[in-house]
Amino acid sequence: xxxxxxxxxxxxxxxxxxxxxxxxxxxxxxxxxxxxxxxxxxxxxxxxxxxxxxxxxxxxxxxxxxxxxxxxxxxxxxxxxxxxxxxxxxxxxxxxxxxxxxxxxxxxxxxxxxxxxxxxxxxxxxxxxxxxxxxxxxxxxxxxxxxxxxxxxxxxxxxxxxxxxxxxxxxxxxxxxxxxxxxxxxxxxxxxxxxxxxxxxxxxxxxxxxxxxxxxxxxxxxxxxxxxxxxxxxxxxxxxxxxxxxxxxxxxxxxxxxxxxxxxxxxxxxxxxxxxxxxxxxxxxxxxxxxxxxxxxxxxxxxxxxxxxxxxxxxxxxx
Amino acid sequence: xxxxxxxxxxxxxxxxxxxxxxxxxxxxxxxxxxxxxxxxxxxxxxxxxxxxxxxxxxxxxxxxxxxxxxxxxxxxxxxxxxxxxxxxxxxxxxxxxxxxxxxxxxxxxxxxxxxxxxxxxxxxxxxxxxxxxxxxxxxxxxxxxxxxxxxxxxxxxxxxxxxxxxxxxxxxxxxxxxxxxxxxxxxxxxxxxxxxxxxxxxxxxxxxxxxxxxxxxxxxxxxxxxxxxxxxxxxxxxxxxxxxxxxx
Numbered sequence: 023x024x025x026x027x028x029x030x031x032x033x034x035x036x037x038x039x040x041x042x043x044x045x046x047x048x049x050x051x052x053x054x055x056x057x058x059x060x061x062x063x064x065x066x067x068x069x070x071x072x073x074x075x076x077x078x079x080x081x082x083x084x085x086x087x088x089x090x091x092x093x094x095x096x097x098x099x100x101x102x103x104x105x106x107x108x109x110x111x112x113x114x115x116x117x118x119x120x121x122x123x124x125x126x127x128x129x130x131x132x133x134x135x136x137x138x139x140x141x142x143x144x145x146x147x148x149x150x151x152x153x154x155x156x157x158x159x160x161x162x163x164x165x166x167x168x169x170x171x172x173x174x175x176x177x178x179x180x181x182x183x184x185x186x187x188x189x190x191x192x193x194x195x196x197x198x199x200x201x202x203x204x205x206x207x208x209x210x211x212x213x214x215x216x217x218x219x220x221x222x223x224x225x226x227x228x229x230x231x232x233x234x235x236x237x238x239x240x241x242x243x244x245x246x247x248x249x250x251x252x253x254x255x256x257x258x259x260x261x262x263x264x265x266x267x268x269x270x271x272x273x274x275x276x277x278x279x280x281x282x283x284x285x286x287x288x289x290x291x292x293x294x295x296x297x298x299x300x301x302x303x304x305x306x307x308x309x310x311x312x313x314x315x316x317x318x319x320x321x322x323x324x325x326x327x328x329x330x331x332x333x334x335x336x337x338x339x340x341x
Numbered sequence: 342x343x344x345x346x347x348x349x350x351x352x353x354x355x356x357x358x359x360x361x362x363x364x365x366x367x368x369x370x371x372x373x374x375x376x377x378x379x380x381x382x383x384x385x386x387x388x389x390x391x392x393x394x395x396x397x398x399x400x401x402x403x404x405x406x407x408x409x410x411x412x413x414x415x416x417x418x419x420x421x422x423x424x425x426x427x428x429x430x431x432x433x434x435x436x437x438x439x440x441x442x443x444x445x446x447x448x449x450x451x452x453x454x455x456x457x458x459x460x461x462x463x464x465x466x467x468x469x470x471x472x473x474x475x476x477x478x479x480x481x482x483x484x485x486x487x488x489x490x491x492x493x494x495x496x497x498x499x500x501x502x503x504x505x506x507x508x509x510x511x512x513x514x515x516x517x518x519x520x521x522x523x524x525x526x527x528x529x530x531x532x533x534x535x536x537x538x539x540x541x542x543x544x545x546x547x548x549x550x551x552x553x554x555x556x557x558x559x560x561x562x563x564x565x566x567x568x569x570x571x572x573x574x575x576x577x578x579x580x581x582x583x584x585x586x587x588x589x
Contacts, residue, residue: 073432075587098434105432109425111355113362125351126433154362170429 024051026100026178026208031081032071034064041067043232044081049208051177054200056223056240057212060333064232065212066106069182072210073103085178099127102176106183108167112156116147116166119155120173127174137173144199145169161192168196172203179209185218197222216325230333240325246332247323253292253304254281256317262288268311274300287316348435352443353450356417360451369413373455376405381462393470398462399480399556403520403548406491411512413452414495415505417444418583423503427587441579445496445572452488456481476558483555486568487548491516493575500582516548523547 027049034042042064049055059065070076072083074090074097083090088097110119120141124134142148145165150158155166164184171179184200185193200209200222211223219226220240228236228243236243244250257265262280269278269292276295280288294300301320308315360366377398381387385397421427430440466472495512502508521527522543531540544550551564 070428075428075432095434095436098432101432103429103432105425105428107425109429111359111426112424113359114355118358122351122355123433126348126435128434 025049026051026086027072027180027210028084029068029072029081032068032078032083033080034067034071034076034078040232042071042078045229045232045234046081047072047210047227047234049178049210051208052205053225054204054209054211054223056219056226057210057229058214058216058219058226058329059212059229060214063229063333065229066182068229069103069180069210069212073101073180074098075105099174100177102171102174102179104167104171104179104181104184106186108164110155110163110166110170113154115152115154116158116162116169117151119166120151120169123170123173129174137175140175141169141173144172146195161188164188164192164196168199177207179203179207181209181211183212183214185213185215193218216329219325228329228332235332236328243328244323244325246328249291249293249321250323251294251299252321253294253301254289254317254319254321255292255304255308255315256287256289257313257315258287259283261313262290264311265290265308265313268307268313269304272300272303272307274298274303289317291321345436345439348439349443349446352435352440353446356444356447357450360413360447365416366451369409369451370455370458373405373409374458376409377401377459378462380405393466393472395462395466395472395477395480396556398459399484399552402484403487403552406488407513407516407520410452410488410491411495411498411509411516413448414492414512415499415508417448417496418500418579419502419505419508422500422587423505427583431583431587437580437583441496441576441583445493445576445579448492448496449485449489452492453485456485456488473558476556479558479560480556483552483560483564486555486565487552490519490548490568490571490575493572493579494519497575497579497582500579500586519546520548523550 025048027047029048030046032042032045033040045064045068047055057065057069067076071078071081072085072090074083074094077091083097085097086100088100090097111122114122117138120138121134124137127137129137142151145168147162147165147169150162155163158166164187168181168184171181181200185196188196197218200211203209204222204224211218213219223240226236226238226240226243227234236246255265266278269275269290272292274295276293278290278292281291282289292300292304299320301318305318308318360369380401381395381398385400387397390397418427421430431437463477466477467474491512494515495508498512498515499505499508502511524547528540528544531543545567551567554561554564
């Protein structure tokens with residue numbers, strides 16, 4: 023797959039503060055990279071350097087083969103960027119604003135109209151085109167920003183918190199939009215909403231204190247949680263010991279622990295060895311021993327937990 | 342080259358329209374026309390002088406520009422930074438120099454429009470007498486050039502801050518120094534301690550003396566070069582300021 027974004031060794035300091043400390047990234051066509059990190063981790067600063075808004079103190083950014091530093095116009099022409107908060111000229115109507123963007127992007131006449139129409143259709147802006155951007159609701163304002171960033175159908179799309187502050191319907195719409203565009207673009211989406219990573223991203227990069235601390239698929243990240251893939255069952259109190267004994271002898275099970283006890287039934291968790299699936303074995307063994315279970319499900323690591331673990335070093339508690 | 346001009350034009354168009362999207366344009370144009378007229382008639386003794394020229398009209402332009410032009414320039418970059426649109430603008434395929442020239446051109450055209458709208462003064466003086474229209478034309482050109490110099494300084498200052506009020510006050514103060522530098526008041530203060538070449542250098546920077554020459558009908562290359570090079574220098578500083586301060 024073609025590499026469309028290549029950032030290497032990006033570093034940026036603001037006075038004594040090191041905001042970004044040696045971040046390197048490659049994003050290929052078809053990839054949607056989720057860029058995660060706590061507030062202040064350096065997500066926005068990194069994106070600003072990749073897009074050429076900020077000059078890095080060290081390191082380079084290359085977009086579609088064009089160096090952002092040496093050929094900024096070429097690089098920027100291949101790039102669609104939605105800055106944080108989707109800034110737009112408030113006194114302009116959505117129509118005039120998009121028209122301005124289209125002109126700057128080099129479109130005129132019928133092509134300009136067609137480009138705007140497509141972007142408006144994708145971003146769902148119909149009906150508000152005649153309104154001033156400053157009078158639009160937050161959701162629509164964001165859509166104006168999104169329309170602006172995809173107007174020239176760029177091979178590289180970088181969005182800084184595209185769904186921040188949107189209602190669930192709007193989030194859903196934006197995520198669908200990103201997914202639909204994913205196949206022929208390299209997309210970087212920064213967020214601190216972890217469900218978003220599972221929903222749209224093919225890969226997640228976690229940064230903390232200006233450095234990359236994890237890089238992998240959402241599944242890779244979740245495997246870091248000890249009880250990812252564990253099987254949780256609920257049995258009557260009387261059967262707890264029997265169940266423990268039965269499950270403890272399964273080859274793939276590392277251990278059994280009691281999670282909670284309430285109103286005559288107990289919840290148990292069987293932890294897998296090395297992440298191998300154990301659900302089928304657990305179910306079969308319980309049936310074999312005639313232990314009735316009220317509930318049986320496979321636990322998935324929560325990205326929230328991984329995130330907390332990676333970015334704060336906090337040990338995981340079994341919630 | 343062609344691409345650069347196209348970009349400057351597109352940005353200038355947007356910026357010019359932005360003035361008219363808010364009440365700013367109407368307020369500015371009204372006040373500008375009212376004040377230029379009021380100064381000419383009441384303070385400049387336009388009628389009492391009994392001369393058919395526009396000297397009393399143009400004589401007060403430097404002082405009016407001191408307040409009005411920084412008001413036009415203050416939003417150019419401070420507003421972009423405040424609203425975050427600078428991040429959008431600077432990640433479009435546009436160079437900082439193109440953006441600065443486009444914005445400056447729009448502001449200059451706006452002030453030019455205000456000047457053009459003072460044409461009733463010109464009509465009045467032509468109805469009342471037989472003025473030297475050549476002098477009037479050069480005065481208009483001189484006034485326009487001077488406004489450009491004020492604006493370029495204002496645009497540069499505007500890039501240094503997110504706060505439009507600060508941009509306004511700083512720009513007005515710096516322009517005030519440029520206007521005042523030729524006056525005896527300043528010159529005497531300087532001559533007391535500085536060597537001769539310093540006071541004459543400061544005096545040579547005076548907007549007032551350059552503009553006065555032009556408005557007397559003396560179009561010296563020196564004055565035109567002065568205003569144009571001041572504009573060029575301020576805009577160059579503007580490019581550096583935008584580069585340095587855009588993210589702060």
